[in-house]
Amino acid sequence: MLNYLQLSSIANNYEAKVYPVFMLAIVGEFLLRLKTVSYMRTSETIFNLISGLLLILIRSLMLKLFSTCCQWLNTNYVLVNLTESTAQSSLIGYYSMIICTFIMVDFLFYWCHRAGHEINVFWATHQFHHSGEDYNLSVASRTLATEANYVLLAFATVWLSVLIPGPTLIHVLEFIIVYQFTLHTSLWKSYGWLDLVMIAPGDHSVHHGSNEYCLDRNYGSVLSVWDRWFGTYVRERPDEPVVYGLVHKPPVTYDFTRQSVYYFGLIYEKFSTNYPGQPTSLSNKWHSLFNKPSWSMPYIDNNNIDQVDMDDKIKQHNFEFNKLYNLNYRMHWYMYLYITVHLLMISMDIFMVLNGRESMNIKLIMVKYLWTYLFLTSIGAILDNKTYAPIIELARLLIYYYYPMNNYYQLSIEQIYN
Structure with a gap:
C-alpha cells in the first residue's frame, strides 16, 4: 500500500x-x-x-x-x-x-x-x-x-x-x-x-x-x-448567436463577496416569504431549495420576476461597456499598469508556494488566500469606482507589508529555498 x-x-x-x-x-x-x-x-x-x-x-x-x-x-x-x-x-x-x-x-x-x-x-x-x-x-x-x-x-x-x-x-x-x-x-x-x-x-x-x-x-x-x-446536448444555432450571462439580473458590481453570495439572499427570500391569502407550505420551502432555479410558487406571477430582457440584452451584447455592468468610466492606463504589476507580484508569490516545499503548509496557504482576497476586494472597489477604494487599497498595502503575520510569510518563503 x-x-x-x-x-x-x-x-x-x-x-x-x-x-x-x-x-x-x-x-x-x-x-x-x-x-x-x-x-x-x-x-x-x-x-x-x-x-x-x-x-x-x-x-x-x-x-x-x-x-x-x-x-x-x-x-x-x-x-x-x-x-x-x-x-x-x-x-x-x-x-x-x-x-x-x-x-x-x-x-x-x-x-x-x-x-x-x-x-x-x-x-x-x-x-x-x-x-x-x-x-x-x-x-x-x-x-x-x-x-x-x-x-x-x-x-x-x-x-x-x-x-x-x-x-x-x-x-x-x-x-x-x-x-x-x-x-x-x-x-x-x-x-x-x-x-x-x-x-x-x-x-x-x-x-x-x-x-x-x-x-x-x-x-x-x-x-x-x-x-x-440523456437528452441535454444541443449545437449552437447559426441563426441565433449565443448571449452569455445569467437569465436573472446579477448585482452591478465587481465586489467578489457580493457576487459570490447574493443568490443565497434570493433563495432565502423565496424560502421565507408568506404571501397573503396563500397557505404556508413545507412543500414550497422544499422546492425553493431543491427544485430548479426557475421554479416559483404556483400562485406567483412569473411576469413580475426581475429578469433580464433578452431583446434588450442582445442589443447590449456588443462587447462595449454595457449597461448591465454599468462601466461608464475608463480607468487611466497607469491604474491598469498598477493593478497588473501587483497581480504579477501576488501570482508569482502564490506559484512559488504551491509548487515548492510549502505546498502542503495549510497556515501559509490560508495567509496567501487572505492576502489575495483582500487584493481582490480592493481591486473590485477600484473597478467599481468607489470613493472608498483608495482607503481599502492603502489598508491592503499596509497590512501586506507591515502586518506581523508577514514575518511568518517571509520565514516560510526562506524555508522553500533552504
Missing part, C-alpha cells in the same frame, strides 16, 4: 502548475482580440484572473483532504488491490484501468455538474461562474472553489478509491479540471470529427448561453456522449 507521503508526492497539483501557462494564454487571447469586435474587457479579465488565484489556493487544500481520504479508504476498505494486480499485468491492463477510471469520473462529473444547475441551492454556488457576460479563457478562472458541483464530484469520486488507487483518481480528476480551461474560448469552436464524442469549445459556449435553447444544456466535461444519451 502507498503511505501518505508517497501519495502526496504522486498526487501533483497539476492545476497550480498549469495556471501560469494558462495566464499567459489569456494574455495571448487578449492581444489577439484587441482589434476585433469581440475584444476582452480589461476590467473583467483582471477580476477573473484574481478569482482564479483564490480558486487554486483553496483547491490545493481540497486536494490534500481528498488525498488523505483516498489513502484512508484504500487502506481500510479496499475491495480489489489494483495497485498490485496491475503491477503484475501488462501495460495494456494498466492503461485499461486509467481509461475505465476516466469514464467513471467523467460520468460522475456530468451528473454533479447537472445537479449544480438544476438544484437551486447548488446553483447558488455555481452562478458566479456563469455571471460573466464575455466568453473567453479568463472565464474558466471565474469559479468558486466551493462550488457544489465540484464538492459533489470530490465526494462521489473519493469512494472509488476502494477499487482504484488514489493517485490514479487524482490524475484523472486533475486532467478533467485542466481540460475545462481549454473550453472557455470562442477563438475555435470545433475539434472536427472528435466532436462526436468530445465536448468542444463551441458546445460549452452554448452551456454558458442565456438564450432559451441554451438553458440546462451541454453539462459534459470531456465526453459529449452523456449529454447525447
Whole structure:
C-alpha cells in the first residue's frame, strides 16, 4: 500500500502548475482580440484572473483532504488491490484501468455538474461562474472553489478509491479540471470529427448561453456522449448567436463577496416569504431549495420576476461597456499598469508556494488566500469606482507589508529555498 507521503508526492497539483501557462494564454487571447469586435474587457479579465488565484489556493487544500481520504479508504476498505494486480499485468491492463477510471469520473462529473444547475441551492454556488457576460479563457478562472458541483464530484469520486488507487483518481480528476480551461474560448469552436464524442469549445459556449435553447444544456466535461444519451446536448444555432450571462439580473458590481453570495439572499427570500391569502407550505420551502432555479410558487406571477430582457440584452451584447455592468468610466492606463504589476507580484508569490516545499503548509496557504482576497476586494472597489477604494487599497498595502503575520510569510518563503 502507498503511505501518505508517497501519495502526496504522486498526487501533483497539476492545476497550480498549469495556471501560469494558462495566464499567459489569456494574455495571448487578449492581444489577439484587441482589434476585433469581440475584444476582452480589461476590467473583467483582471477580476477573473484574481478569482482564479483564490480558486487554486483553496483547491490545493481540497486536494490534500481528498488525498488523505483516498489513502484512508484504500487502506481500510479496499475491495480489489489494483495497485498490485496491475503491477503484475501488462501495460495494456494498466492503461485499461486509467481509461475505465476516466469514464467513471467523467460520468460522475456530468451528473454533479447537472445537479449544480438544476438544484437551486447548488446553483447558488455555481452562478458566479456563469455571471460573466464575455466568453473567453479568463472565464474558466471565474469559479468558486466551493462550488457544489465540484464538492459533489470530490465526494462521489473519493469512494472509488476502494477499487482504484488514489493517485490514479487524482490524475484523472486533475486532467478533467485542466481540460475545462481549454473550453472557455470562442477563438475555435470545433475539434472536427472528435466532436462526436468530445465536448468542444463551441458546445460549452452554448452551456454558458442565456438564450432559451441554451438553458440546462451541454453539462459534459470531456465526453459529449452523456449529454447525447440523456437528452441535454444541443449545437449552437447559426441563426441565433449565443448571449452569455445569467437569465436573472446579477448585482452591478465587481465586489467578489457580493457576487459570490447574493443568490443565497434570493433563495432565502423565496424560502421565507408568506404571501397573503396563500397557505404556508413545507412543500414550497422544499422546492425553493431543491427544485430548479426557475421554479416559483404556483400562485406567483412569473411576469413580475426581475429578469433580464433578452431583446434588450442582445442589443447590449456588443462587447462595449454595457449597461448591465454599468462601466461608464475608463480607468487611466497607469491604474491598469498598477493593478497588473501587483497581480504579477501576488501570482508569482502564490506559484512559488504551491509548487515548492510549502505546498502542503495549510497556515501559509490560508495567509496567501487572505492576502489575495483582500487584493481582490480592493481591486473590485477600484473597478467599481468607489470613493472608498483608495482607503481599502492603502489598508491592503499596509497590512501586506507591515502586518506581523508577514514575518511568518517571509520565514516560510526562506524555508522553500533552504
